[in-house]
Amino acid sequence: MCSTLLHKGTIEAIDARRRAFIWTGDITCSGGQCKAAWELVCWDRARGGLGIKRLDLQNKGLLSKFVDKLLQAPTTNWQKWFHLMYGDGAGRDLGDTHHLDTAIWTTLRQLIPNFRRCTKVHLGSGQFTSFWFDHWIGPQPLADLFPALLSFCPRPNITVAHAYLQDQWIIPLHPRLTSVTSSQLSAILLALANVALLPHVPDRRGIGVDLQPFSSRGFYLWHMEQRPNDGFADCIWSNAAIPRCKHFLWLVHHNRLPSAALLHHRCIVESTLCQYCGAYEDQDHLLLRCPLARGLLNYIGWNIAPHLTSFRELWDLPYFSDEASPRTRSTIITAVLWNVWKARNSVVFSSLFPTAADTRLAILQDLRLWSIRMRSPSDKAYLHEWCSTFDVN
């Protein structure tokens, strides 16, 4: 992982095993058994995924530590050797391609663009900062802001220091600029007018607003941040339910619960109808509107629940006092949904028809067991109190 770039096929083979283990506990699985896309599974939990690590990102993050060391003043022999072979010593800019490039350098060179995208530079001498591709002036690299002018530059990998000669900016460009590129050049020179290099101060490169030193963890987190936070994630993971039930709630959140409608869509079953009532069985029918679910919800006093448009609205129901923490609330709702799902499965797979009283008892048993996992004494007390009231009713 930290010495060579893993081949795409190798990562796919390892991921196939990981995917099979997650969905079936076996060494192989078919596409129909995968309940959610692997890409979704690999996002952080806070961003809607299951938090399974992406091997390709881990691999690139570890290797990028070499790139980080190459883009600083060389102090060790191997850094000096790379600069001698592939940088100034060979009469070219670090990052240029050459037909005699070794496989190791080709690998590292491929990682440079991604490395530059996730890092920013506080400019010093400009010796190891790419003029076009680094974040060093403005919100974006100059290559993104002025692509037309870049196409006229014969040295795309030029450093900032190389473009600043004798106290003035001289960008190497092919002759005969178009009107667009001429105006872009004027804009760049105007932006650079007040920028001066500090020859004896090294460039400071890092990740994030406060330029944290580069690390493979920072690299991984930066890529995760490209996806917005999932507002429902806390309801799933800040929860005293057992992991299996949290994963169940995660599937429900992503509308991946294997209802008849979803299984029919995947060509696994022929009918889309509910085996209990004969209506079209999608996820919301199964959990809220099926007479099997509705009977239970009415029995426990959640009369509004069958009329909700989404299961997420359960979190807004007025059935919990202000003392109920979000964690307690999520735990109780998870127990209810989980046991509705189990009751439905009893009908489908065992031809058993549990009554609302049976399901209520199962909910109580689950909650009393899960209360052991509650860390906060007040949460635990509220859950016990809720269970007692629930038991009497």
Ligand SMILES: [Zn+2]
């Ligand atoms: Zn039904």
